[in-house]
Amino acid sequence: MSKPAKKKIIKEIKVDLSKCNGCRACEKACAAFHAIPKYSSFNPARSRIKVVIDERNDQWVPVRASGYTQAECNGRNHYVIDGKEYSECAFCPASCPSRDWFKEPDSGLPLKCDMCEDVPPLTEPMCVQMCGRDCLTYSEREEEVVEEEVTRGEMEMGIESLIKKYGAELVRKGVSRATKR
Amino acid sequence: MRYAETGYNLEIDLTVGNIERVETDPELTRLHLGGNGSAARLIWDRVSPETDAFSPDNLLIFSAGLLDGTPIPAANRTMVDTISPQTNMFSNSIFGGYFGPELKHAGYDKIVIRGKAEDLVYLWIHNDKVEIRNASHLKGKGAQETAHAIKEELKDPGIQVAAIGLAGENRLFMASIEHFNAAAARGVGVVMGDKRLKAIAVRGTKDFQVASPEELFKLCLQHYQDIHESPFNGDLMAIEWDDAFHHDNFAWGNARTRRRGYWNKALEDKWKEYTLKIRDRLQGCYNCPKNCHLVVKPPGRQRYILKCFGKGTWHMAAFEELPFTFDILALSQEYGVDNYAAPQTIAFAIELYEAGILTDKELPDFPEKSADRFYYLLEKLVRREGVGDVLANGVYQAARQIGKGAEAYDHNTIKKFEQIPLKLGKVNYPYYLMYCTSDKMAINQTEGSYPQDPIKDLAERKEFADGWMSAPERFKKFFMEWEPRTHPSFEASINICDWNETMHYVDDATGLCAFCSSFRGQFGGGSAYNIYNVPTFIKLATGMDFDADDLWQVARRNRNLVRAINMSRGLKRADEKPPEDHWKKREPENEQRLLDDYYKFKGWTNEGVPTKLTLDKLGLDDVADELIKRGLIKGDEDICYTDQSCYSEGRPKEAEVGFRKAEHFTLTEYNIKNK
Numbered sequence: 001m002s003k004p005a006k007k008k009i010i011k012e013i014k015v016d017l018s019k020c021n022g023c024r025a026c027e028k029a030c031a032a033f034h035a036i037p038k039y040s041s042f043n044p045a046r047s048r049i050k051v052v053i054d055e056r057n058d059q060w061v062p063v064r065a066s067g068y069t070q071a072e073c074n075g076r077n078h079y080v081i082d083g084k085e086y087s088e089c090a091f092c093p094a095s096c097p098s099r100d101w102f103k104e105p106d107s108g109l110p111l112k113c114d115m116c117e118d119v120p121p122l123t124e125p126m127c128v129q130m131c132g133r134d135c136l137t138y139s140e141r142e143e144e145v146v147e148e149e150v151t152r153g154e155m156e157m158g159i160e161s162l163i164k165k166y167g168a169e170l171v172r173k174g175v176s177r178a179t180k181r
Numbered sequence: 182m183r184y185a186e187t188g189y190n191l192e193i194d195l196t197v198g199n200i201e202r203v204e205t206d207p208e209l210t211r212l213h214l215g216g217n218g219s220a221a222r223l224i225w226d227r228v229s230p231e232t233d234a235f236s237p238d239n240l241l242i243f244s245a246g247l248l249d250g251t252p253i254p255a256a257n258r259t260m261v262d263t264i265s266p267q268t269n270m271f272s273n274s275i276f277g278g279y280f281g282p283e284l285k286h287a288g289y290d291k292i293v294i295r296g297k298a299e300d301l302v303y304l305w306i307h308n309d310k311v312e313i314r315n316a317s318h319l320k321g322k323g324a325q326e327t328a329h330a331i332k333e334e335l336k337d338p339g340i341q342v343a344a345i346g347l348a349g350e351n352r353l354f355m356a357s358i359e360h361f362n363a364a365a366a367r368g369v370g371v372v373m374g375d376k377r378l379k380a381i382a383v384r385g386t387k388d389f390q391v392a393s394p395e396e397l398f399k400l401c402l403q404h405y406q407d408i409h410e411s412p413f414n415g416d417l418m419a420i421e422w423d424d425a426f427h428h429d430n431f432a433w434g435n436a437r438t439r440r441r442g443y444w445n446k447a448l449e450d451k452w453k454e455y456t457l458k459i460r461d462r463l464q465g466c467y468n469c470p471k472n473c474h475l476v477v478k479p480p481g482r483q484r485y486i487l488k489c490f491g492k493g494t495w496h497m498a499a500f501e502e503l504p505f506t507f508d509i510l511a512l513s514q515e516y517g518v519d520n521y522a523a524p525q526t527i528a529f530a531i532e533l534y535e536a537g538i539l540t541d542k543e544l545p546d547f548p549e550k551s552a553d554r555f556y557y558l559l560e561k562l563v564r565r566e567g568v569g570d571v572l573a574n575g576v577y578q579a580a581r582q583i584g585k586g587a588e589a590y591d592h593n594t595i596k597k598f599e600q601i602p603l604k605l606g607k608v609n610y611p612y613y614l615m616y617c618t619s620d621k622m623a624i625n626q627t628e629g630s631y632p633q634d635p636i637k638d639l640a641e642r643k644e645f646a647d648g649w650m651s652a653p654e655r656f657k658k659f660f661m662e663w664e665p666r667t668h669p670s671f672e673a674s675i676n677i678c679d680w681n682e683t684m685h686y687v688d689d690a691t692g693l694c695a696f697c698s699s700f701r702g703q704f705g706g707g708s709a710y711n712i713y714n715v716p717t718f719i720k721l722a723t724g725m726d727f728d729a730d731d732l733w734q735v736a737r738r739n740r741n742l743v744r745a746i747n748m749s750r751g752l753k754r755a756d757e758k759p760p761e762d763h764w765k766k767r768e769p770e771n772e773q774r775l776l777d778d779y780y781k782f783k784g785w786t787n788e789g790v791p792t793k794l795t796l797d798k799l800g801l802d803d804v805a806d807e808l809i810k811r812g813l814i815k816g817d818e819d820i821c822y823t824d825q826s827c828y829s830e831g832r833p834k835e836a837e838v839g840f841r842k843a844e845h846f847t848l849t850e851y852n853i854k855n856k
Binding site: 018021022023024025028029032035037038039040041042043044045046052053054055056057058060100105129130132133 | 250251252254279286325329337338361362385386387388390391394395397398399402405406409410461462463464465466467468469470472476478483484485486
């Protein structure tokens with residue numbers, strides 16, 4: 001049975017590497033916007049965007065925190081672009097054990113970019129608003145997506161069979177552990 | 182609660198290896214704001230006038246500016262202060278980049294270093310963890326090479342490093358302290374080397390607070406955009422292709438020859454083509470949108486970042502072309518030598534060779550070509566090899582050590598310090614005062630708020646003056662009265678000197694960049710920071726109630742404190758003169774009268790010493806007592822500084838934070854029109 005297509009807004013930040021001058025104002029803006037109370041911090045260590053800099057290699061890459069990974073990669077790619085070498089890590093948005101980026105400095109908990117979702121919504125994420133240099137530009141586009149709908153019945157059947165096997169208490173703990181990660 | 186500052190200094194004694202975290206007195210912030218102001222206070226309190234620069238008791242102080250690291254754009258300067266062995270005076274040098282803000286996030290406003298390590302060490306500051314580490318493996322390494330070696334061994338690319346190269350290790354007087362895209366010089370690199378401190382590495386991930394975070398953030402979000410779009414901010418020398426201004430007007434060689442008409446379109450095109458070929462991008466400092474640095478990779482050399490001021494000094498000293506500068510900078514920045522003093526010292530040695538004072542005995546196998554001579558002498562210099570050992574003490578001392586008439590070739594120093602190579606026609610009153618009396622030892626650290634020339638077209642000049650929000654009212658009047666090619670009045674000249682130097686003292690306390698503040702006002706009158714809007718930023722950041730008059734008073738206090746240090750170290754009125762042949766046509770009588778009037782205006786004796794009245798009014802009573810004890814003042818002099826409010830003639834207290842806007846401004850066009 002074919003499912004109906006839905007419209008979904010995809011938020012995008014375009015990063016023009018040639019325009020970055022390494023000022024790191026985006027980092028400060030991010031830290032400020034996500035601070036509680038709002039704007040009470042300007043500490044780049046709390047930022048969910050980081051300018052990866054290796055000036056010997058002319059490498060200036062603003063990279064945005066995405067997900068948390070438990071393990072580091074078992075290898076690294078090195079990319080050569082116009083004679084300049086970039087480690088895969090320079091583009092990688094993960095909060096991962098191999099480096100201390102995108103980790104809340106006090107707790108070590110991973111940080112993740114949320115595109116500055118707020119009520120009311122910002123016209124653009126704060127890092128983009130700060131970057132007057134147009135290294136970061138924001139756009140939204142609509143995409144039609146066919147989503148696999150999870151019917152309630154199917155999920156409940158699965159959970160019921162788990163409860164039958166392990167008991168409700170153990171399943172509750174299991175779900176809680178799995179969602180914490 | 183401390184706002185904008187961390188409230189702590191790091192005190193390091195390298196002799197015994199002691200490290201302390203010391204809470205600072207908030208009253209000092211109110212009095213001096215921070216940066217070189219409070220550093221001068223530490224030097225006054227702890228380094229006696231009898232202390233030699235090479236004594237372990239000399240302090241080397243790295244200060245983050247008061248506003249560094251806050252949301253305020255272009256507040257990122259680190260001030261380095263010490264007693265310089267070259268001048269035996271207070272030395273203040275400034276570098277940009279990322280170091281100051283990182284230090285604040287590590288939890289410190291200053292690093293105060295005394296003593297001397299036995300062997301080469303480096304300092305590793307990671308928030309509350311501070312270590313003095315062995316640096317023997319870094320011995321002889323270049324400045325950036327050192328920075329990267331430290332980042333690798335500590336496994337953190339986010340570390341900020343300030344390091345000396347071979348020049349600092351070998352105690353060259355013109356040694357610099359290099360950090361990423363910036364450097365401090367004028368006597369601080371040599372002291373770092375003397376203390377056997379190869380580098381300071383900082384990583385900070387802590388918070389510090391500002392008083393009104395939301396208001397400040399929103400203001401800065403706009404200010405950042407305004408600075409980005411402003412042609413009145415940033416370093417024009419880094420981005421303009423036409424550089425007739427420096428090449429036709431500044432002196433080549435050992436500050437010797439002015440080559441009028443050197444610049445032409447064909448040369449400009451050639452240099453532009455070459456620059457674009459080796460330039461990867463333009464680059465900036467922490468939290469600043471301006472592009473004042475060039476990331477370049479000359480053939481056969483490592484990639485490096487060119488600091489604005491190095492772009493002309495090397496090839497002009499060598500009578501070479503721009504590609505020579507790009508090439509030799511790849512070496513000289515790693516060795517860590519100042520881009521003003523080092524090329525001039527080398528050009529001085531070449532003149533001595535041509536005059537037969539230095540011979541093939543001192544310079545064996547001396548090459549024929551000027552460029553080759555520069556490479557040859559640079560290597561000798563940084564290793565203190567042969568004659569390099571003498572030249573390493575700077576032009577003034579080297580001339581006297583070499584003798585045989587070499588003294589006559591030392592014609593571009595003041596107070597024993599090499600000056601920017603400029604040889605001009607008729608004495609210029611405000612510049613005369615700035616050259617003579619500046620305790621910063623360099624004209625580009627003194628000039629900057631008042632334009633160098635009047636705008637020729639009167640209607641245009643009127644329009645400029647009307648929109649000149651950074652200028653106290655009296656300067657608008659002086660500017661309108663200024664007949665091209667004539668002297669401003671004594672009164673105007675003194676005030677111009679006073680305003681110019683005051684703004685530098687503001688920047689060097691707050692950490693604001695001179696290219697967005699004190700230095701850039703002279704080119705276009707639209708710098709992002711001025712005496713009227715800086716108090717707003719200070720207030721939002723620190724919570725201290727501040728207006729323009731209060732800010733001027735802090736700058737005056739800091740200026741007088743530095744003055745007191747230098748006077749107690751033996752500075753004399755007789756030392757206050759421009760380089761011998763800086764101007765061809767002099768006016769000795771008027772010059773001396775001008776100096777008399779300026780001293781009086783500043784509240785100083787006729788010998789240039791701050792009086793008790795002046796110092797007491799500035800809250801520096803103890804400084805006055807010490808000057809009396811030392812016999813420099815009597816204490817009953819009836820002279821006090823002239824106090825003029827920034828709010829005269831109905832100027833409102835509510836300052837606009839914005840600044841003059843324009844679509845377009847270039848130094849070249851401005852000069853062609855008005856010079």
